[in-house]
Amino acid sequence: MSTIKIFDTRISLRELVFTLTGLFCVSPWVSPPAALTLGLFIALFVGHPFLHINHRAVHMLLQCSVIGLGFGMDAGSALKAGRDGILFAMASIAGTLTIGWLLGKILKIDKKTSLLISGGTAICGGSAIAALSPVIGAEERQVSVAMGTVFILNSAALFLFPVAGRWLHLSQAQFGLWAAIAIHDTSSVVGAAGRYGPEALQIATTVKLARALWIIPVSLMAALFFRGGSSRIRVPWFIGVFVLAVLLHTWMPMPFFSHVVVGASHAGMTLTLFLIGCGLSRQVLLNTGVKPLVQGIVVWLLIAGAALWAVIALA
Numbered sequence: 001m002s003t004i005k006i007f008d009t010r011i012s013l014r015e016l017v018f019t020l021t022g023l024f025c026v027s028p029w030v031s032p033p034a035a036l037t038l039g040l041f042i043a044l045f046v047g048h049p050f051l052h053i054n055h056r057a058v059h060m061l062l063q064c065s066v067i068g069l070g071f072g073m074d075a076g077s078a079l080k081a082g083r084d085g086i087l088f089a090m091a092s093i094a095g096t097l098t099i100g101w102l103l104g105k106i107l108k109i110d111k112k113t114s115l116l117i118s119g120g121t122a123i124c125g126g127s128a129i130a131a132l133s134p135v136i137g138a139e140e141r142q143v144s145v146a147m148g149t150v151f152i153l154n155s156a157a158l159f160l161f162p163v164a165g166r167w168l169h170l171s172q173a174q175f176g177l178w179a180a181i182a183i184h185d186t187s188s189v190v191g192a193a194g195r196y197g198p199e200a201l202q203i204a205t206t207v208k209l210a211r212a213l214w215i216i217p218v219s220l221m222a223a224l225f226f227r228g229g230s231s232r233i234r235v236p237w238f239i240g241v242f243v244l245a246v247l248l249h250t251w252m253p254m255p256f257f258s259h260v261v262v263g264a265s266h267a268g269m270t271l272t273l274f275l276i277g278c279g280l281s282r283q284v285l286l287n288t289g290v291k292p293l294v295q296g297i298v299v300w301l302l303i304a305g306a307a308l309w310a311v312i313a314l315a
Contacts, residue, residue: 015049018042018278025274026267032191033159035270039277040155048278058275059130061268062187063238066209068265069190070245071258073202088310089211092181092303093218096122100299107291112138115222116146117292121299124212125150125185131215136226141287148288149296151280154184157300158273161192172196174311176203180211182304187272194266209239 021042025035048054100118104111116138120129126147133143161183165175175196183189186208193204249258 012049014047017046018049022271022274026271030270031195032188032270032273033195035274036155036158036191036277039274040280042278043281048281051279051281054275054279058126058187058272058279061272061275062185065265065268065272066186066190066205067238067241067245068261068268069201069205070242071249071265072262073206073246073249075246075250088177088181088307089207089214092307093122093211093214095306096299096303097218099302100295103295103298107295109291109295110142112136112226113142113145113292114295116142117149117296118299119218119222120146120150120184121153121296121303123214123218124208125154125188127186127212128215128218131219132222135219135223144284144287145289145292148280148284149292150184151276152285152288152293153296153300154188155277155280157183158188158191162195165196168308168312170311172199173203176200177207178304178307178311180204180207181307182300184300185276186212187269187276190269191273194269209242212239 021038024030025038030038042048050057097115097118100114100121103109104114104118109117115136116129116132119132120126122128129143129146129150132138133146138146161175161179165178170178176193176199179189179193179196179200180203183192186205189204189208190201193200
Protein backbone atom coordinates (compact mmCIF):
# COMPACT_ATOMS: atom_id res chain seq x y z
CA MET A 1 0.00 0.00 0.00
CA SER A 2 1.22 3.55 -0.78
CA THR A 3 2.91 5.59 1.93
CA ILE A 4 2.70 9.24 2.97
CA LYS A 5 5.47 11.29 4.54
CA ILE A 6 4.47 13.31 7.63
CA PHE A 7 7.09 15.17 9.68
CA ASP A 8 9.92 13.07 8.18
CA THR A 9 8.03 9.88 9.06
CA ARG A 10 6.59 7.60 6.41
CA ILE A 11 3.29 5.92 7.23
CA SER A 12 1.07 3.81 5.01
CA LEU A 13 -2.29 5.06 3.81
CA ARG A 14 -3.90 2.25 5.82
CA GLU A 15 -2.21 3.45 9.03
CA LEU A 16 -3.27 7.04 8.32
CA VAL A 17 -6.93 6.08 7.76
CA PHE A 18 -6.94 3.91 10.90
CA THR A 19 -5.35 6.66 13.05
CA LEU A 20 -7.62 9.47 11.83
CA THR A 21 -10.73 7.32 12.26
CA GLY A 22 -9.66 6.33 15.78
CA LEU A 23 -9.12 9.99 16.71
CA PHE A 24 -12.53 10.86 15.31
CA CYS A 25 -14.08 8.14 17.50
CA VAL A 26 -12.95 9.87 20.72
CA SER A 27 -14.67 13.09 19.68
CA PRO A 28 -18.10 13.95 21.17
CA TRP A 29 -19.76 13.46 17.76
CA VAL A 30 -19.34 9.67 17.64
CA SER A 31 -21.65 7.32 19.57
CA PRO A 32 -20.56 3.81 20.66
CA PRO A 33 -22.58 2.07 17.89
CA ALA A 34 -21.15 4.45 15.29
CA ALA A 35 -17.62 3.70 16.54
CA LEU A 36 -18.24 -0.03 16.23
CA THR A 37 -19.58 0.49 12.70
CA LEU A 38 -16.49 2.50 11.73
CA GLY A 39 -14.31 -0.27 13.14
CA LEU A 40 -16.14 -2.87 11.05
CA PHE A 41 -15.60 -0.68 7.97
CA ILE A 42 -11.86 -0.56 8.70
CA ALA A 43 -11.73 -4.35 9.23
CA LEU A 44 -13.63 -5.28 6.07
CA PHE A 45 -12.54 -2.63 3.56
CA VAL A 46 -9.28 -1.04 4.74
CA GLY A 47 -7.55 -3.59 6.97
CA HIS A 48 -6.27 -3.22 10.51
CA PRO A 49 -2.59 -2.19 10.33
CA PHE A 50 -1.92 -3.19 13.96
CA LEU A 51 -4.02 -6.33 14.26
CA HIS A 52 -1.28 -8.19 16.16
CA ILE A 53 -1.67 -5.87 19.18
CA ASN A 54 -5.41 -5.21 18.89
CA HIS A 55 -6.51 -7.73 21.52
CA ARG A 56 -4.06 -6.43 24.14
CA ALA A 57 -4.99 -2.82 23.36
CA VAL A 58 -8.71 -3.59 23.75
CA HIS A 59 -8.05 -5.41 27.03
CA MET A 60 -6.02 -2.60 28.60
CA LEU A 61 -8.22 0.23 27.33
CA LEU A 62 -11.35 -1.50 28.61
CA GLN A 63 -9.85 -1.99 32.08
CA CYS A 64 -8.68 1.63 32.37
CA SER A 65 -12.05 2.95 31.16
CA VAL A 66 -14.01 0.83 33.63
CA ILE A 67 -11.82 2.05 36.50
CA GLY A 68 -12.39 5.65 35.40
CA LEU A 69 -16.17 5.17 35.41
CA GLY A 70 -15.90 4.36 39.12
CA PHE A 71 -15.12 8.04 39.80
CA GLY A 72 -18.68 8.89 38.76
CA MET A 73 -20.51 6.39 40.99
CA ASP A 74 -21.81 6.51 44.54
CA ALA A 75 -20.84 3.58 46.78
CA GLY A 76 -24.31 3.20 48.33
CA SER A 77 -26.07 3.05 44.97
CA ALA A 78 -23.44 0.72 43.53
CA LEU A 79 -23.73 -1.64 46.52
CA LYS A 80 -27.52 -1.76 46.22
CA ALA A 81 -27.29 -2.49 42.48
CA GLY A 82 -24.77 -5.28 43.05
CA ARG A 83 -26.87 -6.80 45.83
CA ASP A 84 -30.07 -6.66 43.79
CA GLY A 85 -28.36 -8.30 40.82
CA ILE A 86 -26.64 -11.21 42.59
CA LEU A 87 -29.60 -13.62 42.40
CA PHE A 88 -30.07 -12.78 38.72
CA ALA A 89 -26.38 -13.48 38.18
CA MET A 90 -26.41 -16.85 39.92
CA ALA A 91 -29.51 -18.10 38.12
CA SER A 92 -28.57 -16.78 34.68
CA ILE A 93 -24.98 -18.06 34.78
CA ALA A 94 -26.04 -21.56 35.86
CA GLY A 95 -28.83 -21.62 33.27
CA THR A 96 -26.62 -20.34 30.44
CA LEU A 97 -23.85 -22.86 31.11
CA THR A 98 -26.35 -25.74 31.29
CA ILE A 99 -28.17 -24.77 28.10
CA GLY A 100 -24.86 -24.16 26.32
CA TRP A 101 -23.60 -27.61 27.32
CA LEU A 102 -26.79 -29.29 26.03
CA LEU A 103 -26.71 -27.37 22.75
CA GLY A 104 -23.04 -28.19 22.29
CA LYS A 105 -23.86 -31.89 22.56
CA ILE A 106 -26.84 -31.62 20.21
CA LEU A 107 -24.84 -29.69 17.58
CA LYS A 108 -21.76 -31.90 18.13
CA ILE A 109 -19.45 -28.98 18.87
CA ASP A 110 -16.23 -29.94 20.65
CA LYS A 111 -16.47 -29.57 24.43
CA LYS A 112 -13.87 -26.85 24.84
CA THR A 113 -15.27 -24.56 22.14
CA SER A 114 -18.78 -25.10 23.52
CA LEU A 115 -17.68 -24.20 27.06
CA LEU A 116 -15.85 -21.08 25.89
CA ILE A 117 -18.93 -19.84 24.00
CA SER A 118 -21.21 -20.62 26.95
CA GLY A 119 -18.82 -19.03 29.45
CA GLY A 120 -18.42 -15.92 27.30
CA THR A 121 -22.21 -15.57 27.05
CA ALA A 122 -22.81 -16.31 30.73
CA ILE A 123 -20.17 -14.09 32.35
CA CYS A 124 -18.36 -11.32 30.48
CA GLY A 125 -17.62 -12.15 26.86
CA GLY A 126 -14.02 -12.05 25.71
CA SER A 127 -12.66 -11.64 29.24
CA ALA A 128 -14.28 -14.90 30.33
CA ILE A 129 -12.97 -16.71 27.25
CA ALA A 130 -9.47 -15.37 27.90
CA ALA A 131 -9.68 -16.56 31.53
CA LEU A 132 -11.10 -20.00 30.76
CA SER A 133 -8.94 -20.94 27.75
CA PRO A 134 -5.65 -21.64 29.61
CA VAL A 135 -7.52 -23.41 32.41
CA ILE A 136 -9.04 -25.99 30.04
CA GLY A 137 -6.05 -26.10 27.68
CA ALA A 138 -7.98 -24.71 24.70
CA GLU A 139 -6.24 -24.54 21.32
CA GLU A 140 -5.83 -21.27 19.41
CA ARG A 141 -8.52 -22.20 16.86
CA GLN A 142 -11.04 -23.02 19.61
CA VAL A 143 -10.38 -19.67 21.28
CA SER A 144 -10.67 -17.86 17.92
CA VAL A 145 -14.02 -19.48 17.11
CA ALA A 146 -15.43 -18.65 20.55
CA MET A 147 -14.15 -15.07 20.41
CA GLY A 148 -15.57 -14.56 16.92
CA THR A 149 -18.98 -15.90 17.96
CA VAL A 150 -19.21 -13.77 21.09
CA PHE A 151 -17.90 -10.60 19.44
CA ILE A 152 -20.37 -10.85 16.53
CA LEU A 153 -23.35 -11.20 18.88
CA ASN A 154 -21.93 -8.64 21.28
CA SER A 155 -21.75 -6.13 18.43
CA ALA A 156 -25.36 -6.80 17.45
CA ALA A 157 -26.48 -6.30 21.08
CA LEU A 158 -25.04 -2.79 21.19
CA PHE A 159 -27.41 -1.73 18.42
CA LEU A 160 -30.47 -3.80 19.35
CA PHE A 161 -30.79 -3.43 23.12
CA PRO A 162 -31.36 0.35 23.45
CA VAL A 163 -33.97 0.19 20.67
CA ALA A 164 -35.72 -2.78 22.34
CA GLY A 165 -35.57 -1.12 25.77
CA ARG A 166 -37.29 2.03 24.54
CA TRP A 167 -39.85 0.06 22.55
CA LEU A 168 -40.70 -1.95 25.70
CA HIS A 169 -40.71 1.24 27.84
CA LEU A 170 -38.19 -0.19 30.31
CA SER A 171 -37.12 2.05 33.16
CA GLN A 172 -33.44 2.90 33.47
CA ALA A 173 -33.12 0.49 36.40
CA GLN A 174 -34.76 -2.32 34.42
CA PHE A 175 -32.65 -1.69 31.34
CA GLY A 176 -29.41 -1.49 33.32
CA LEU A 177 -30.05 -4.86 34.94
CA TRP A 178 -31.17 -6.46 31.67
CA ALA A 179 -28.12 -5.18 29.77
CA ALA A 180 -25.72 -6.39 32.49
CA ILE A 181 -27.15 -9.90 32.32
CA ALA A 182 -27.81 -10.32 28.60
CA ILE A 183 -25.01 -8.42 26.81
CA HIS A 184 -21.70 -10.26 26.62
CA ASP A 185 -18.81 -7.78 26.95
CA THR A 186 -18.47 -4.99 29.50
CA SER A 187 -17.65 -2.50 26.73
CA SER A 188 -20.99 -3.02 24.97
CA VAL A 189 -22.87 -3.13 28.28
CA VAL A 190 -21.47 0.31 29.11
CA GLY A 191 -22.04 1.57 25.56
CA ALA A 192 -25.69 0.47 25.47
CA ALA A 193 -26.51 1.55 29.05
CA GLY A 194 -24.75 4.89 28.61
CA ARG A 195 -27.06 5.67 25.68
CA TYR A 196 -30.08 4.76 27.82
CA GLY A 197 -29.30 7.02 30.76
CA PRO A 198 -27.03 7.67 33.79
CA GLU A 199 -28.95 5.42 36.18
CA ALA A 200 -28.92 2.59 33.67
CA LEU A 201 -25.17 3.06 33.23
CA GLN A 202 -24.44 2.87 36.97
CA ILE A 203 -26.58 -0.23 37.53
CA ALA A 204 -25.32 -2.00 34.41
CA THR A 205 -21.64 -1.36 35.16
CA THR A 206 -21.87 -2.45 38.81
CA VAL A 207 -23.87 -5.61 38.14
CA LYS A 208 -21.67 -6.55 35.17
CA LEU A 209 -18.46 -6.24 37.17
CA ALA A 210 -19.94 -8.21 40.08
CA ARG A 211 -20.93 -10.82 37.51
CA ALA A 212 -17.36 -10.93 36.17
CA LEU A 213 -16.15 -12.27 39.54
CA TRP A 214 -17.92 -15.53 38.68
CA ILE A 215 -14.96 -16.21 36.38
CA ILE A 216 -13.20 -17.61 39.46
CA PRO A 217 -15.64 -20.41 40.52
CA VAL A 218 -16.48 -21.27 36.89
CA SER A 219 -12.77 -21.56 36.06
CA LEU A 220 -12.20 -23.80 39.09
CA MET A 221 -15.05 -26.11 38.04
CA ALA A 222 -13.76 -26.16 34.45
CA ALA A 223 -10.27 -27.08 35.66
CA LEU A 224 -11.70 -30.03 37.62
CA PHE A 225 -13.77 -31.18 34.63
CA PHE A 226 -11.03 -31.03 31.98
CA ARG A 227 -7.95 -31.68 34.16
CA GLY A 228 -5.68 -31.05 31.18
CA GLY A 229 -5.23 -27.33 31.23
CA SER A 230 -3.33 -24.90 33.39
CA SER A 231 -4.38 -24.52 37.03
CA ARG A 232 -3.66 -20.80 36.83
CA ILE A 233 -6.80 -18.64 36.95
CA ARG A 234 -6.73 -15.03 35.83
CA VAL A 235 -8.49 -12.93 38.46
CA PRO A 236 -9.95 -9.65 37.08
CA TRP A 237 -7.84 -7.35 39.27
CA PHE A 238 -9.20 -4.16 37.74
CA ILE A 239 -12.55 -4.77 39.46
CA GLY A 240 -10.83 -4.16 42.82
CA VAL A 241 -9.40 -0.89 41.54
CA PHE A 242 -12.87 0.07 40.27
CA VAL A 243 -14.26 -0.48 43.79
CA LEU A 244 -11.51 1.73 45.23
CA ALA A 245 -12.39 4.45 42.70
CA VAL A 246 -16.06 4.31 43.75
CA LEU A 247 -15.12 4.55 47.44
CA LEU A 248 -12.73 7.42 46.82
CA HIS A 249 -15.36 9.34 44.85
CA THR A 250 -17.93 8.75 47.63
CA TRP A 251 -15.72 9.68 50.60
CA MET A 252 -13.48 12.33 48.98
CA PRO A 253 -15.52 13.92 46.17
CA MET A 254 -13.50 15.92 43.64
CA PRO A 255 -16.11 17.21 41.14
CA PHE A 256 -13.75 18.64 38.51
CA PHE A 257 -11.40 15.63 38.59
CA SER A 258 -14.31 13.20 38.44
CA HIS A 259 -15.90 15.06 35.53
CA VAL A 260 -12.67 14.91 33.51
CA VAL A 261 -11.92 11.26 34.32
CA VAL A 262 -15.46 10.04 33.64
CA GLY A 263 -15.55 11.94 30.35
CA ALA A 264 -12.23 10.40 29.32
CA SER A 265 -13.55 6.96 30.32
CA HIS A 266 -16.61 7.32 28.10
CA ALA A 267 -14.31 8.28 25.23
CA GLY A 268 -12.12 5.27 26.08
CA MET A 269 -15.14 2.94 25.92
CA THR A 270 -16.10 4.35 22.52
CA LEU A 271 -12.55 3.82 21.29
CA THR A 272 -12.64 0.27 22.71
CA LEU A 273 -15.70 -0.52 20.59
CA PHE A 274 -13.96 0.92 17.53
CA LEU A 275 -11.01 -1.42 18.12
CA ILE A 276 -13.35 -4.39 18.67
CA GLY A 277 -14.95 -3.62 15.31
CA CYS A 278 -11.50 -3.39 13.71
CA GLY A 279 -10.75 -6.89 14.97
CA LEU A 280 -13.77 -8.47 13.24
CA SER A 281 -11.94 -9.19 10.00
CA ARG A 282 -13.23 -11.38 7.18
CA GLN A 283 -10.99 -14.17 8.47
CA VAL A 284 -12.54 -14.02 11.92
CA LEU A 285 -16.04 -14.11 10.43
CA LEU A 286 -15.15 -17.05 8.16
CA ASN A 287 -13.43 -19.01 10.94
CA THR A 288 -16.40 -18.73 13.27
CA GLY A 289 -18.47 -21.33 11.44
CA VAL A 290 -22.21 -22.01 11.44
CA LYS A 291 -22.65 -24.42 14.37
CA PRO A 292 -20.82 -22.32 17.01
CA LEU A 293 -22.74 -19.26 15.81
CA VAL A 294 -26.04 -21.16 16.11
CA GLN A 295 -25.11 -22.22 19.65
CA GLY A 296 -24.17 -18.64 20.56
CA ILE A 297 -27.38 -17.17 19.08
CA VAL A 298 -29.72 -19.68 20.74
CA VAL A 299 -28.06 -19.38 24.16
CA TRP A 300 -28.01 -15.58 23.89
CA LEU A 301 -31.69 -15.32 22.87
CA LEU A 302 -32.76 -17.62 25.70
CA ILE A 303 -30.81 -15.76 28.38
CA ALA A 304 -31.86 -12.36 27.01
CA GLY A 305 -35.51 -13.41 26.93
CA ALA A 306 -35.45 -14.95 30.42
CA ALA A 307 -33.66 -11.90 31.87
CA LEU A 308 -36.13 -9.53 30.21
CA TRP A 309 -39.09 -11.47 31.64
CA ALA A 310 -37.45 -11.43 35.09
CA VAL A 311 -36.75 -7.68 35.22
CA ILE A 312 -40.29 -6.86 34.06
CA ALA A 313 -42.05 -9.41 36.26
CA LEU A 314 -40.11 -8.50 39.42
CA ALA A 315 -40.23 -4.74 38.92
